[in-house]
Amino acid sequence: MLFTDENFVNIVPQDLLERGINLREKLGFYEIAWKFDDVMEVLKITRDKGMIILGGDVYRLSGNEPIITYDGWSTNRGVNNAFEVAIEYITKYRARNGDDFAYCPTICPYTILQEPNEQTEK
Numbered sequence: 001m002l003f004t005d006e007n008f009v010n011i012v013p014q015d016l017l018e019r020g021i022n023l024r025e026k027l028g029f030y031e032i033a034w035k036f037d038d039v040m041e042v043l044k045i046t047r048d049k050g051m052i053i054l055g056g057d058v059y060r061l062s063g064n065e066p067i068i069t070y071d072g073w074s075t076n077r078g079v080n081n082a083f084e085v086a087i088e089y090i091t092k093y094r095a096r097n098g099d100d101f102a103y104c105p106t107i108c109p110y111t112i113l114q115e116p117n118e119q120t121e122k
Contacts, residue, residue, distance in 0.1 A: 011045060011046060011051075012046075016034075016042065017032070019038050020032035021034070021059070021064065023059075023066060026065060029104075032104065033059050033104035035099070035102055035103075036094050039102070039105065040087065040090070046107050047083045050109070052109075053075065053086050053106065054074065054082070055072060055073050055075055056072055056089075056090075056105040056106050058071040058072055058101055058104075059104065060101055061101060061102055062100075066102060069101070073086065073090075090103050
């Protein structure tokens, strides 16, 4: 189960949700993208809650309208440094391309990635 825009309601503070760009309204994707500072906060919150990041997508912003860039990153399932990979990718992307971008991380609960017998043992 990957998180959709509705799942973030229970994870991140309301003010952070309100600053996000709802991709459902603009592009039909059930996800939220955030500008640099906010996505860094989202990554920290989700890491602290035991989630895992599988990758993410980048959107160019024209005003507040997201435009698909076809840029993104991914990590191998279960990679221990997945958050560091995401932070490094986003930081370098911003340094190369500027601030007119939003980032949509693909996040799921860690238990989804465990083998079935690992889920039942815990």
